[in-house]
Amino acid sequence: MAKNSLDIIFENENYIALNKPAGLLSIPDREQSQISLKDILITTYGSIYTVHRLDKDTSGIIVFAKNAETHKYLSLLFEERKTEKYYVGLVLGSPANKQARIDAPISEHPQHKGMMVVHQKGKPSITDYEVMESFRTFSLIQFQLHTGRTHQIRVHCKNIGHPLACDPLYGDGKPILLSAIKKKFKLSKNEEAERPMLNRLALHSYRLILTEPDGQTRELIAPIPKEFTAILQQLKKNNG
Secondary structure: OOHHHOOEEEEOOOEEEEEEOOOOEOOOOOOOOOOEHHHHHHHHHOOOEEOOOOOOOOEEEEEEEOOHHHHHHHHHHHHOOOOEEEEEEEEEOOOOOOEEEEEOOEEEOOOOOOOEEEOOOOEOOEEEEEEEEEOOOEEEEEEEEOOOOOOHHHHHHHHOOOOEOOOOOOOOOOOEOHHHOOOOOOOOOOOOOOOOOEOOOOEEEEEEEEEOOOOOEEEEEOOOOHHHHHHHHHHHHOOO
16 A cells, blocks of 8 residues: 555645545555555655554544654543543444443453453443444444543443444444345346455444644544445344
8 A cells, every 4th residue: 555545534734634535554564464554654754653543444534644743642541531532333222321431450361362352350441432323233323432441432331232343353243235224135147246345343443532732623534434334224224
């Protein structure tokens, strides 16, 4: 992926905000198994600093600093929860409460490495959610993160009984197929098998509000992915 193929939301001399595609690591993993967004930025800018990260399969807004001073400033903003972070996700089913706060501490899973779990002795974890559109099979939900635990939204969604769609760790991991939404679905003559409408974690970081060093408020937006809106259109058409 070259710089000209990156989806840059905002950039100045101090930092860059991008719309990260799903499936791309934010920063290199321990095994250096594949190229990360940070690697791509380093080839363009020389030095780049990690401020926060998104899970590999989550798309949306991510910010990197271009110098040590901005890195220190922005990292503190995130650590001290002085940013506003909003995500959208497609969950299975329709939550009974259309708006609620999930206040459930999260810790590492005692048996499964890389998994997290709600546990009374875990770290405080708070997510507000609001149902934006609701159907029988799926709902589009806006989440506001007040803490930044690993897999927080994914774990909290599982905890309320409505895991994120296509989540292999905390949900069923199944892709969203048009045949599951459209009653009279037929494969086109050219296709041997149905192509999924969505086959990745249905979570997107779509809005971030932060205060820049000069005191100016900056609102960053990464539009809701087209795959999400296509699924919602089909759900509306077919009383999903």
